[in-house]
Amino acid sequence: MRLKNKILKLLINIDLIISGISLILLVIITFLGVIMRYFFNNPFVWQEEIQLWCFVWVVFFGASAAFRSGSHVAIEILVDRLPPFLKKAVEIFGYLAVMFVLFYIMIHGSRLVNQLNYTGRTTNVLDIPYPIIYSALPIGCVLMMINCTIVKFNTLFSKNIDMEGSE
Secondary structure (H helix, E strand, O other): OHHHHHHHHHHOHHHHHHHHHHHHOOOOOOHHHHHHHHHOOOOOHHHHHHHHHHHHHHHHHHHHHHHHHHOOOOOHHHHHHOHHHHHHHHHHHHHHHHHHHHHHHHHHHHHHHHHHHOOOOEOOOOOOEEHHHOOHHHHHHHHHHHHHHHEEEEEEEEHHHHHHHOO
């Protein structure tokens, strides 16, 4: 039972783990690249490819984790002044707009990955297939949609009692 909970927690936080590892790798490679270039005059020729990979993965998997933890940017000064019913309506409209945009990006990101897979594109130095790098785009969008839905569902139904009682 305990192992099952650990595995479930790992799966729930996989986006945070992937983005964290990618960020650490990005910082280390960039730091070492600067040292190698300016102090030893021997730059890493593969540095840009790994940085691209890490950056894409940090953005899309990190955004998914941000949705789950509520760490995304939100300006709510106007919404906070609305009556509870309008607040809820704005939140639902915002949720639907986010879902539409994420779905659109997911569809076109999937098409990009399929096109890169079909053409067999790889990076120049390390020969990393581009579909591996850019697979973070549709996967991250799906994870963002799931996390946003869970958070919005919890927000709308847990605040329901508080919203009606306050003004």
